[in-house]
Amino acid sequence: MSPKQQRGAATAAQVLDRALEIYAAQGESGLTLGAITAASGVSAGSIYHHFGSLPGVLTALAQRWLARLLEELTAALEQVDDARSGVQAVVRVYLRFVQDHPDASRLMHSAPVDREVMARAPQLRGSQEARLAPLAAWLHTRQEAGELAALPLPVLESLILGPVTGIARRWLSLGDIDLDEAVRETPERIWRSVSP
Structure with a gap:
């Protein structure tokens, strides 16, 4: 540089x-x-x-923190030997990340960022796919090994990350979820939704 x-x-x-x-x-x-x-x-x-633009600052900030989250998720997947442990690790790491970085997580999960990302989806697609590639590769490898349900990869990803994102948004906006309890209880339930 x-x-x-x-x-x-x-x-x-x-x-x-x-x-x-x-x-x-x-x-x-x-x-x-x-x-x-x-x-x-x-x-x-x-x-x-x-x-x-100012929305560009918001998007760049959200993308910066999303990259950090995805790095932590990828690192967690590198530490496990099977699909069940991996799915559970992703759930726990995501929720702990939100708990440890509430301001950045609130921004990442905010409606303005959602709107901006949707509006700029074609421009952001390449960088998003590159960031999600390790997770997608892990899912594909585990699915090929018969350790995950035979569903399209975007569906598997949504079944794993969708509920976690919902829990995070609710905790960040309303605070009526015990995040420690969610970290204890949710990983196994999400695993059941994607197990073969």
């Missing part, structure tokens, strides 16, 4: 770090271009150069 690219990456990281702090303290309504420029010291022009 050239020095210019390094400076650009550092500037983008600074903007994203400050944006998450603002989001955590003030919510979506506080995440304005003015607030980000004031907190980061980065000019509005530079923010537009790196992210294209």
